[in-house]
Amino acid sequence: MGNSDIKREIKRFEKDYVRNEWEESVRLGVKREQLPKSRILDKEGVKRLLKEKKTLIEVAKPFMRELYDIVNNSGFSVTLTDENACLLDFVGDKDIIENSVNKVNFVIGSYWTPDCLGNTAIYTSIKYKKPIQLVGNEHYLYNYGDWTCSSSPIMVNGQLIGAISMKGYSKHTHLHTLGMVVAATKAIENQLVIIEKNVKLNNNMRYQQAVSEFIDSGFIAIDHQGIVTFLNNAGAEILNVNSEDIVGKHIESLFGETTDILEVLKTRKGYENREYKKYDRNRKITLHLIKTANPIIDCNGKIIGVIEKFSKIKTINNMIRNFVGNYGKFTFDEIITDDSAMKKAIKLAKIAANSESKVIVYGESGTGKELFVQSIHNASNRSDESFIAMNCSAIPNELIESELFGYESGSFTGASKDGHLGKFEMANGGTLFLDEIGDMPLHMQVKMLRCIQSNQITRIGSSNIIDLDVRIICATNKNLMDECKNGNFREDLYYRLNVLSIVIPPLRERKGDIRLLLNHFIEIMNRKLGKNIKTVSDNALRLLENYDWPGNVRELENMMERAVNICDREVIDVEDLSENITNQKYKSINTIAKELTCAVTGKALSPVEEAEYKMLHEALTAARGNISKTAGILRLSRNTVYSRINKYSIDVEAITN
Numbered sequence: 001m002g003n004s005d006i007k008r009e010i011k012r013f014e015k016d017y018v019r020n021e022w023e024e025s026v027r028l029g030v031k032r033e034q035l036p037k038s039r040i041l042d043k044e045g046v047k048r049l050l051k052e053k054k055t056l057i058e059v060a061k062p063f064m065r066e067l068y069d070i071v072n073n074s075g076f077s078v079t080l081t082d083e084n085a086c087l088l089d090f091v092g093d094k095d096i097i098e099n100s101v102n103k104v105n106f107v108i109g110s111y112w113t114p115d116c117l118g119n120t121a122i123y124t125s126i127k128y129k130k131p132i133q134l135v136g137n138e139h140y141l142y143n144y145g146d147w148t149c150s151s152s153p154i155m156v157n158g159q160l161i162g163a164i165s166m167k168g169y170s171k172h173t174h175l176h177t178l179g180m181v182v183a184a185t186k187a188i189e190n191q192l193v194i195i196e197k198n199v200k201l202n203n204n205m206r207y208q209q210a211v212s213e214f215i216d217s218g219f220i221a222i223d224h225q226g227i228v229t230f231l232n233n234a235g236a237e238i239l240n241v242n243s244e245d246i247v248g249k250h251i252e253s254l255f256g257e258t259t260d261i262l263e264v265l266k267t268r269k270g271y272e273n274r275e276y277k278k279y280d281r282n283r284k285i286t287l288h289l290i291k292t293a294n295p296i297i298d299c300n301g302k303i304i305g306v307i308e309k310f311s312k313i314k315t316i317n318n319m320i321r322n323f324v325g326n327y328g329k330f331t332f333d334e335i336i337t338d339d340s341a342m343k344k345a346i347k348l349a350k351i352a353a354n355s356e357s358k359v360i361v362y363g364e365s366g367t368g369k370e371l372f373v374q375s376i377h378n379a380s381n382r383s384d385e386s387f388i389a390m391n392c393s394a395i396p397n398e399l400i401e402s403e404l405f406g407y408e409s410g411s412f413t414g415a416s417k418d419g420h421l422g423k424f425e426m427a428n429g430g431t432l433f434l435d436e437i438g439d440m441p442l443h444m445q446v447k448m449l450r451c452i453q454s455n456q457i458t459r460i461g462s463s464n465i466i467d468l469d470v471r472i473i474c475a476t477n478k479n480l481m482d483e484c485k486n487g488n489f490r491e492d493l494y495y496r497l498n499v500l501s502i503v504i505p506p507l508r509e510r511k512g513d514i515r516l517l518l519n520h521f522i523e524i525m526n527r528k529l530g531k532n533i534k535t536v537s538d539n540a541l542r543l544l545e546n547y548d549w550p551g552n553v554r555e556l557e558n559m560m561e562r563a564v565n566i567c568d569r570e571v572i573d574v575e576d577l578s579e580n581i582t583n584q585k586y587k588s589i590n591t592i593a594k595e596l597t598c599a600v601t602g603k604a605l606s607p608v609e610e611a612e613y614k615m616l617h618e619a620l621t622a623a624r625g626n627i628s629k630t631a632g633i634l635r636l637s638r639n640t641v642y643s644r645i646n647k648y649s650i651d652v653e654a655i656t657n
Helices: 003-011 016-027 043-052 054-070 094-104 121-128 177-196 201-212 233-239 261-267 313-324 340-353 369-378 397-405 442-454 480-485 491-497 511-529 538-546 552-566 579-583 589-595 607-622 627-634 638-647 652-656
Strands: 076-082 087-092 132-135 147-156 159-169 218-223 228-231 271-279 285-297 303-312 359-362 387-391 431-435 456-458 465-467 471-476 500-503
Touching: 003 016, 016 121, 043 054, 054 076, 054 087, 054 159, 054 177, 076 121, 121 132, 121 147, 121 159, 147 177, 159 177, 177 233, 218 233, 218 261, 228 233, 233 303, 261 285, 261 303, 285 313, 340 369, 340 500, 359 369, 369 387, 369 431, 369 471, 397 442, 397 456, 442 456, 442 491, 480 491, 511 538, 511 552, 538 579, 607 627, 607 638, 627 638
Parallel strands: 359 471, 359 500, 387 431, 431 471
Antiparallel strands: 076 087, 076 159, 132 147, 147 159, 218 228, 218 303, 271 285, 285 303, 456 465
């Protein structure tokens, strides 16, 4: 690569220290393709250096080992240099060190400077006296293109004395690697300051050990008087403060007079997973944390401080999501179809994925409504956030409010003493899927409407407001407009939710997909059951394609699992199918309605008559053929019910059997 090419390469970097150090490497005559050069102290020089830096090495070594252990020994090394970037100590995987001897000079007394190695994170952090991370091709030498190096200088009383660096393959490097290095560096600096002042080394070692246990979270430490002695970078970011401004001040300046951490000083008892909320004047939550604290006890049993770990509630929710599966599992690629109506629904769903508008997915039971909803979530800009689902018809009316909005401790008899997160809070930042929205009680619909309009909720038993950023997607097997007309669903809520409507056709209307779905389910069931079924016979396929599939794709999947279980050949035949398919006696109400003719006019039923027939049939079924109960359900007279039974030639006795 010529100088003009390198200059163009340099200009593309946004970080000034990367550009500057590339230019320095060019000035020193370093070639990008060259192997690292060696500049190593002689034996006597190494001996003098190690003696001079003995305290630094001894103090840094356990923290280096702890950093190494935290990353589970997965392709990382941790190095310590003096203020001139001369290597003092290192720890790392045996293979990574052996593979790097000719590249990085893992030799005590070797210099990691630009004239030898081009730009390095450890030299750059020393030069600029700040934490530095170099990723991949930010390194000048081609040999370092697959590394990520994170380094932080060690400063004691304003004097630079060395640096810590962690190096590993970029594919294994975590976003928090630099933060861990910085936290370890701070711990080393604190230890050295205490050593310099000749104060209680043993107590400080316990303090540093307690700090190191919380490196991956925000944490704060106070002494026995409540004065803040340490606040890590993650904690400062969570609290939106500068750690330098907080250290040395009383803890009340951060959390107020009632902060829980002061209780630990008095009682000597810590606490776990305690919820903390900070409010503004309007009782809106400005800070929402989960905190755990432990006292620090010296070797004489005296309490010398408290250390508290804290995380944003959203971080905890994300952890819960990853552990319990609160995320969308399906994508559009998993929707199997060659049907034009389904393709139209998928196209609309993809449009919805790129929008923040409310969505209602319509479809009969078993058509795959949640498959569509999860696919929308996973194709949206919220895909990395929680996906929370709730079936509105599966939760008792008296519990649905607490499930949605959560409650505070002691809000009602039987309430958890720790309170309860509602679905809205769990989904904050992500997607809330409300299945069977048509079955939501009317009194809850009012509260849902208020929540959607304000993007805020209040837990049961609380007056504090929680701001929301939630994408709401609903699904139903009902015609919500009809439900509005019948007084079962609020029109104002309907119009709020029904911005984008996606209709999933039932399987009986897309018979061409049956063969595709059969092959898909055979493949799945073969893996699940250890079978080797190849296909379905023509006779069996004919029956399957003629069947009405009232349970839609879900019924087809269950039927195929049964058939694969039973079949002891490579081809599923008629004898492996269930009786309702082989007998072809069952048809859905929808199909019956379409095939009926009016007993009065002799003509095919109109759409209104089809709907009337279905409502009557469903009411008779629910009432087990009792005419009085049927009339009560439909709010009609008995004579009208009899008239419609005759009109549609309904066999009431057949319904009751």
